[in-house]
Amino acid sequence: MILLVNPLQNIKQLANALCQEKLCESSLVRIFWPRERCSLLRDDVVFVDSPGVDVSANLDDWIDNHCLNADVFVLVLNAESTMTRAEKQFFHTVSQKLSKPNIFILNNRWDASANEPECQESVKSQHTERCIDFLTKELKVSNEKEAAERVFFVSARETLQARIEEAKGNPPHMGAIAEGFQIRYFEFQDFERKFEECISQSAVKTKFQQHSSRGKSVSGDMRSMLDNIYERITIFRNLKQDQKNLLTDRIQGTETQMMQVTRDMKQKIHTMVEEVEEKVSKALNEEIWRLGVLIDEFNMPFHPERLVLNIYKKELNAHVESGLGSNLRARLSIALAMNVESAQADMTDRMHALVPNEQLIVSSTKMALRSQPFEMLYSLNCQNLCADFQEDLEFKFSWGITAMIQRFTGKVRERSKKSQPALAHRQTSVGQQQHGVVSPVSSQMDDATPVCLLPSPGLVAGITPEQLSLISRFAITSVGGQGTMGGLLVAGIMLKTIGWRVLVGVGALYGCIYLYERLSWTNSAKERTFKSQYVQHATKKLKMIVDLTSANCSHQVQQELSSTFARLCRTVDTATTDMNEELKTLEVQLNLLESNQKQLKLLRNKANYIQNELDIFEHNYITTQ
Structure with missing residues (x-):
């Protein structure tokens, strides 16, 4: 724009060829015309009048x-x-x-x-x-x-x-x-009307079509981008949902299988404990039965003095405890350890299907570092068990009257114990016969059952039944008296009944046997007697702890298997806890994805709304015009 120094009075001054101010053909002169004189000016229409199309190159x-x-x-x-x-x-x-x-x-x-x-x-x-x-x-x-x-x-x-x-x-x-003025005037008015319509339409297109097209392009791009993001989120959400369903099924399956495995393992541990208890009881009874062989292997010098004897008993107790323990370990420990390791391997294999491989490897490594190889401990404690053993090393003639009576009464007791069931059965059979009931089994038993426990009269030559009865009465009396008077009384009766010659001969033979046994009562004989008495005492005591020892061994096996199973259960619990935490994380991610999907739907709907509004605007104000 060129500013004129001299203000213009009217347009003719500038358009006059005699004007002193010379303007370039590309100069622009702005003229502000009153808006009330032209309706188009009120709509901000600007008219540009060219100087001509052939005024410049x-x-x-x-x-x-x-x-x-x-x-x-x-x-x-x-x-x-x-x-x-x-x-x-x-x-x-x-x-x-x-x-x-x-x-x-x-x-x-x-x-x-x-x-x-x-x-x-x-x-x-x-x-x-x-x-x-x-x-x-x-x-x-x-x-x-x-x-x-x-x-x-x-x-x-x-x-x-x-x-x-x-x-x-x-x-x-x-x-x-x-x-023809009226026709030309109407033609000019028609031009003005169509010009105004065209300038209005052009203004709308100029001001709004480009923005509308840009808005449609932006909203279309936005909708395409939102659709792409929504599709990707949907795929990701479906993937997370599948992971959640898979994890939920795994957790439920783990809990169900864990209950089944727990029942199976408890039953297996119970069965194995019973087997261990039975095996230990059987092996210990067999070792007790062979206790004499173990004691014969003890070679410490024997002396009947009290101080030396106490040391001997202490060492013998230690030998018996060590020997029984080593024998039991040799017979049972390897087999029991293999059974325990097999059960532990079975537990680990059963847990392998419940937890991921990585966690199982970590758990197995920790268990291997934490646990030692299983070894059975047999607590016999013979020192305390045989502490009340009192040996009897006094000489006792094996053919003495007391010894013979004791042997005789012992045999009588044994026979009476054996005959009591038969006599009771016979009495039952007799009762049945009295009531008119005869059983073939009872008749057979009557033929086999002895009627009297005393020997028959033909067994002792020259002794009448009355004499034998009298001798028995006096022998029993001597047993009851246990004194010299009873022995003299028996000797007098025998002297009267069998004669002095036979009695002297028997006495001489009796004295020779007594002298032989008395001379043979050495330290070796005392040691044998001591060991025999110890075997009887230790057998009785060890039989009392068979059940306790077998229960103790079964408890060790139960504790070992239970602790192993408890560690594996803790591993499964840890894995289940981790899976639950992962499930919670997936749920949070799914909730976030669902929230994002809702926001994307709102934004996509807004983009569609804007697109539709712009289409309606173009249809109503741009395309139609």
Whole structure:
């Protein structure tokens, strides 16, 4: 824009060829016209009047500077002549820089055609055809129908005078120059109406179409991006949901299988404990039965003095305890350890299906580092068990009266114990016979059952049954007395009954046997007697702890297996806890993904809403126009 030093008084001063101020052809002079004189100015319409299309060779610069933002072009032609090449070249350049510009063609000074009415229509038809061809065939900015509606024949001077008269309050025809004013005036008004419609539509397109298209592009891209994100989130959510379902099934399956494994392992431990108890009891009984062999292997020197004997008993107790323990370990420990290791391996294998491989490897490593190889401990404690053993190393003649009576009474007791069931059965059979019931089994038993425990009269020659009965009574009396008086009484009776010769011979033989046994009562005999007495005492004591020892061993096995199973259960519990924590994490992630999906749905719906609103706007205000 060029600022003039001297203010302009009117437009004619600038348009006059005699004006002193010379302007460049690309200069822009701004004129602020009152808006109340033109309705289009109230809508912020800016009119740019060019100095002409053939005033400068720098046509492109002028178009670039002032015409690229134009919404409507109005080509004012002289109806007395035809369209020039310069005018056509100008709009060809415009159409190359702008896509389908809006062009109106005004054939001005049409009032001159009133002087030649005979050729007015033919000239008008010729101008119209050339203008339509220019718009449709050369510029290709519109079709024939639109082009026909944008060609007008007017008289600008005549319209200006009519408007001046209207402003004065006079009728517009007072400004007429020639005949046909009313038609030309209506033509100009039609131009104004269509121009206003076009400028309005162009303004809407200019101001809003680009933004609407940009908005549709942004909303479309946003919707496509949201659909892509929603699809990816859906795939990820389905993956997490599958992981959750898989993890839930695994947790439930682990709990169910853990209950089944627990029942099976408890039953297996119970069965194995019973087997161990039975095996230990059987092996210990066998070792007790072979206790004499173990004691015979003890080779410490024996002496009957009290101090030495106490040491001997202490060492013998230690030997028996060590020997029994080593024998039991040799017979049971390896087999029991293998059974325990087999049970532990079975437990580990059963747990292998319940926990992940990594956790099982860690658990097995920890268990191997923490536990030692299983070894059975046999607590016999012979020192305390045989502490009350009191040996009897006094000499006792094996054919003494007391010893013989004791042996005799012992045999009688044994026979009486054996015969008590048979006698009871016989009494039952007799009772059945008395009541008229005879059993073949009872009759057989009657034939086999002895009637008397005393020997028959033929067993002792020369002794009558009465003498034998008397001797038995006195023998029993001597046993009851246990004194010298009883022995003398028995000797007197025997002297009277069998004679002194036989008695002297028997006495001599009896004395020789007594002397032999008395001379044979050495330390070795005392040691044998001591060991025999110890075997009897230790056997009795050890049999008392068979059940306790077997229960103790079974308890060790139970404790070992239970502790192993408890460690494996803790491993499964840890794995279950980890899976529950992972399940909670998956649930949190699923909730977050669902929340994101809801937000994406809202945003996608908003994008669709904006897209639809823009489509409606373009349909109502841009496309339709």
